[in-house]
Amino acid sequence: MNIVSKAGGAFRLKRPAWNKRTRLNFWIGMLFIAPWTIGFLAFTVYPMGASLVYSFSEYHMRAPLQWIGLANYANLFQDKLFYTALVNTTYMVVVGVPLTLLLSFMCAIVLNIKVPGQSIYRVIYYLPSIVPTIASTMLWLWILNPNSGLMNMFLGAFGIEGPNWLKDPLWAKPSLILLSLWGMGGTIIIYLSGLQDVPVSLIEAAELDGANWWQRLLNITVPMVSPITLFNLITGVIGMFQYFAQAYVFGNSTAGAIGSPLNSTLFYSVYLYQTGFQFLKMGYASAMAWILFFVILGCTILLLKVSNRFTYYSG
Amino acid sequence: MEEIAISTPLSAEEIQRQHIRRRRLAAIRRGIGQLFSHLLILAMGMFFLIPFFWMVITSLKSDQDVFRTPPTWVPHDSVSVVIDGKEYPLYHVQIDGQTMELALVSVAEGRGDFIDPADPSKTYPQVRMKFATQILRVGLRWRNYIDAMSRATRPGLGVNFWTYFRNSLVIAFFTIAGTLLSNSPVAYAFARIRFPGREALFIFVLATMMLPYQVTMIPLYLFFNESLHWGDSFLPLIVPAFFANAYDVFLLRQFFRTIPEEMADAARVDGASEFDIFTRIVLPLSVPVLAAVTVFTFLWAWNDFQGPLLYLTSPQNFTMSLGLQDFKSQRAVAWNLLMAASVVFTIPIIIAFFFAQKTFIQGIKLTGLKE
16 A cells, blocks of 8 residues: 555665675664564464464364375364354445445534634544443443444334344344444544545535536545545554454453354354354464455455545545 | 715715624624524533533432422532531421421431420420431531442342452553554554565454454353353453454554655664564654544443443443442332542543543544444
């Protein structure tokens, strides 16, 4: 993305022999970046290598490692729960992420209206997003409580009989989406900063040409913020593929087992955690982790490729 | 006089009056527009505001008030009387068609023993509890906070929410210290030291952002637990923070690059070492970005759930996140206490937010990447 192209300098293949100054700078530089280098080797390179080896092995903590080649991967593609987890995660990515983007864009537009007290409104919209994940999850467990929760009381006031939310396999995922919508303040702020960068001159020119509010929104604002939409989309998709804490707590609290009810909240990362740390199938879980890596990488590349046609970069 | 005023096309006065009227109309229209805007913003804001309030309201309710239908928007507390130095809850009790205000002394098998608070010698033993309803009055039950925080959540172990709060603070403190200490020299090297291979290495740093946490999770777990025997301690959560990470290196480097290089060069000419330039020139000028890193690291460490879930196994070492989840599984329906603990969990972040509002907003725009 942006970051990479900014940092990417040309590789100099033929470099002149280092003089004394360059040599000194090299060693000073190495000394300064030593914390990163050590951490990179210990906490990234080594675990990546180990994870790759595990993924080709049968490995249960205490027993020694046993090389089994591609068997883990082959078994995964026969594993019904693996597909359940993939489908559940895809649901969240396909429904949850676009819904979050759409609604946070709407909120950003509303918050961009010039009214007195604007900054207070912005704080109200933003505040839920900094409530700690587990605290907000507890709060929504309470709000979505089918008998005495606020949500079903509210729906009841309109004569609607609310669903069983977390205990209903059909409604468990929408419940989680509702919870994540409550904390979309960060996305709203990013959109808001994008809206403030839309040139006023463009909007005014369109106004003079007789374009109404809706036309201005659709033909000027939406294209102008499309790079931000892409950014939010990619970070949203990456985040949703790794969705864990809220689902873990939801499942644990409703039926005492993660993934419940009826595996409807068994997301990819939840299943990975369960496989690795509850069933102690470390090799199998490692294979799942590598598949996740390539799925995320593939989605990111695909989104970047497709977005070329829909994203407008000014300047 | 009047007739003349009507017959002449428009007097100067009249034009002015019309002008004022038109201006006033426009102002009213603008006012209606603004009112409509306020209503729209508030209506949508309710989705964010009401759950937040509901957390606070629930945390101040009594056990009986929590489950009332329809729910009350104002917290109600139970009422009690003190008789002979002991505290008893007050009930409305129906006896022989009469409703009396009595104090409950003891209850067993659906029958309660009541006494008259006005005259403690009058007793009403073995009254069926279905004839008694506890008296609730509007009042904030602050005691929930004391109950939630100080009462043992794991009775046998003497662990309470203050234990979890302290653990979270300790982990957050060391994570922040490690992050600041390790990331700033690395970022300085990438921003200002002209060493060969710098740009290529920096791409490498950024590339590590692409790697999902799950890939390294299992080997790291085994490394910390089996090789280093750090299981059930804070070390696996704290130590990695002392070895720099791509997000903070990137954030700091971007800021360091905005500091004029001439200053560093002038110091170099005067014989200052890179370390001098880093500590005496660059760091003092970087307080805003260091504050941003501090705030975001705090937010991240305070919020973390999966790390503590993997490494911390005994309740004495639980963080707030783990403790809250543990409390929920122990006492499923104590919503008021659970919400009180959640409010306490949230307060440090709210405080951080109001102290560093600008930093927060700036940081989101800069790093949106960081969850």
